[in-house]
Amino acid sequence: MSWIPGFEGARADAVLGLRPAAAARMRELEAELWEADRLDPAITELVRARVGQLLGLPGRSVDAAESRSPREAAAIGFAEQYVMDPHGVTDSQAAELNALFTERELTALTFCVAVYDAIGRVETVLGIERERA
Amino acid sequence: MRITAPEGGVSFLDHQPELFGAFNRLYGTLWSDGVLDQPTKEVARLRNARVTGCNICKNLRFDGARKAGLTEDMIEEIDADFESGELAERYKLGIRYADVIIGDPHGLEDELREELTHEFTPAELVELTITTAFAMAFSKAAVAWGPPPNMPVLEVPTPTPDGSVT
Secondary structure (H helix, E strand, C coil): CCCCCCCCCCCCCHHHHHCHHHHHHHHHHHHEEEEECCCHHHHHHHHHHCCCCCCCCCCCCCCCCCCCCHHHHHHHHHHHHHHHHHHHHHHHHHHHHHHHCHHHHHHHHHHHHHHHHHHHHHHHHCCCCCCCC | CCCCCCCCCCCCCHHHHHHHHCCCCCHHHHHHHHCCCHHHCCCCCCCCHHCCCCCHHHHEEHHHHHHHCHHHHHHCCCCCHHHHHCCCCCHHHHHHHHHHHHHHCCCCCCCHHHHHHHCCCCCHHHHHHHHHHHHHHHHHHHCCCCCCCCCCCECCCCCCCCCCCC
16 A cells, blocks of 8 residues: 555555656656567566566466576576576576577577566555555 | 577567567666656665675666765675664664565554654655565566676666666
């Protein structure tokens, strides 16, 4: 629940709307993640869900038992390491990612993890976590 | 770096110019079209740089904060002993809040929440939160794909919505 004075219990859009231009730019940046010529949308969704799960956001989960393609597994592994401890990305992990993705895709993957890491923390600390399909 | 910049680019982020542009518009809006004073945002950004261990972010200085009075002596106090230092309480609050965002965003305690709402307006709090969270999240890119190069302290223009400084 939001703790911002005057906005206790308010929805995310109302709280973030206190800085309307920044909120709009944040939505635009998130939308860019889903444009064509970024990542496979299935991987984008997996990353979004896993980052949210790591941050304890409601409605986010990734089934650890489900079988994954090498690209999906590598993307999830990178997201986990990035969110929890980016210093722990090893040379071998980076080499594996470079073998599975183009540099353009890896850049999109990095944006994806970073944007959902940031948005997840904004929503959590402000108490405005959104459940999204 | 474990990812190279594309031909003609400065950073590997240039592999995705539309995404990089969208990020820069957000970051520039937060820094140059904001309601919160630049030194407070800069203190939170530099706190993240130290906690996250981003050498690039640690040595960058946004000139808007410098012009507004944030000195190197003050910046040196953004360390583990900041509570016993001479930083203004407003900046210490920014550091405590940054530590929560970076370390445990579920862990904002009532006492700190009350101090924050006493010191900052609602709009300032939202801006400080978004700025700190995005500074943190993108500083990790330099760490993850590093190792970041050693570089001297470098003052750069404060990001603007049409700029490219990260």
